[in-house]
Amino acid sequence: MTSLPRLELVLLAVSTIILSLPVVVHYEVVASTLEAQIAAYLLTSVNVDANRHQCNPNGGSDYSTIDLQTNPSNGNRPNSHCIPTFNILLSQNNLTLIQGSSRSLSVSLSTTSELSPPITLSAESVPAGVEFLFAPSSGRSSFSSLVTIVASAQAALGLSEVAVVARVMGIEKSATVSVLVIPEIHNLVIISGFAPLNATVGSVVVVNVTVANYGSVSEIFDLREHANVTMVAERGSLQHSCESSSGPGGGQLER
Numbered sequence: 001m002t003s004l005p006r007l008e009l010v011l012l013a014v015s016t017i018i019l020s021l022p023v024v025v026h027y028e029v030v031a032s033t034l035e036a037q038i039a040a041y042l043l044t045s046v047n048v049d050a051n052r053h054q055c056n057p058n059g060g061s062d063y064s065t066i067d068l069q070t071n072p073s074n075g076n077r078p079n080s081h082c083i084p085t086f087n088i089l090l091s092q093n094n095l096t097l098i099q100g101s102s103r104s105l106s107v108s109l110s111t112t113s114e115l116s117p118p119i120t121l122s123a124e125s126v127p128a129g130v131e132f133l134f135a136p137s138s139g140r141s142s143f144s145s146l147v148t149i150v151a152s153a154q155a156a157l158g159l160s161e162v163a164v165v166a167r168v169m170g171i172e173k174s175a176t177v178s179v180l181v182i183p184e185i186h187n188l189v190i191i192s193g194f195a196p197l198n199a200t201v202g203s204v205v206v207v208n209v210t211v212a213n214y215g216s217v218s219e220i221f222d223l224r225e226h227a228n229v230t231m232v233a234e235r236g237s238l239q240h241s242c243e244s245s246s247g248p249g250g251g252q253l254e255r
Contacts, residue, residue: 086111086119088166088175096180097130097151098216104149105177107134107164110142117168121145124163124174127181129155132162155181187215195225 091106109119118140123132129152134145147164158181163174188211195207213219 083113084111084117084119084168084171085113086166086168086173088164088173090164090175090177093176094178094180095149096182097149097155098182098184099129099151099155099157100153100184102148102150105147106144107147107166107175108142108144109139109166119143119166119168122165122167123147124165125160126162127156127158127160127179130160130162130179130181132164149179151181157181157183182216184217185215186217186219188213188219188221 087110089108089110091108095103095105097103107121109121111119118138120138121134122137123134126132131150131152133148133150135148136143136145139145160179160181162177162179164177165172165174190209191212192210193207194209196205199205207225209223211221211223
């Protein structure tokens with residue numbers, strides 16, 4: 001057997017080590033890629049326990065890492081089960097507010113998806129001096145919220161379109177309510193009165209009076225009848241609502 005010189009043996013050993021390095025590096029890259037694929041599969045697998053929904057791998061109420069494109073098996077398209085779908089509905093779409101008053105309405109949220117992260121409510125394009133208060137301001141799945149709309153005494157007058165917005169995971173839906181703010185106006189008018197021309201001394205005389213309220217607030221008022229400068233009859237604590245201002249009210253005086 002012919003023995004190689006020592007120098008050739010050393011060169012052969014060095015070349016063997018150099019040739020083996022790319023193989024080791026390639027193996028490590030393949031191994032780490034495989035581990036990443038396994039981890040991704042475990043996170044996106046539907047075969048998880050009840051506390052770890054496929055859309056919520058963290059479990060519990062932690063929805064901070066939900067990815068709408070987590071499932072490679074569907075071609076990296078959003079998983080329809082992981083997209084929150086919901087509807088928003090207002091109990092009324094028109095409100096009239098007098099400066100210094102408040103009104104209320106209800107907003108209903110109904111979800112149609114398996115995922116139920118918290119939905120938050122807010123109002124946009126609110127006129128100056130008007131405030132929207134939600135109770136509660138957020139909730140899960142299907143819920144209702146009472147919205148109190150408060151107009152200050154200096155609230156901006158006029159008609160505004162206010163959007164009630166529901167948001168969840170970057171998705172939002174809105175419903176619009178028209179808010180009309182009007183000033184506080186007192187405008188109570190006697191539009192007619194009738195009394196008989198003749199009366200017998202000691203008898204009861206009925207006087208009919210028709211009163212109209214053209215203001216923006218309900219009024220409590222008194223009716224008094226005077227003969228010359230002497231008050232001969234009175235009826236107090238009559239009420240006329242501003243909601244019936246299109247038609248007059250009335251009262252009777254007896255003397």
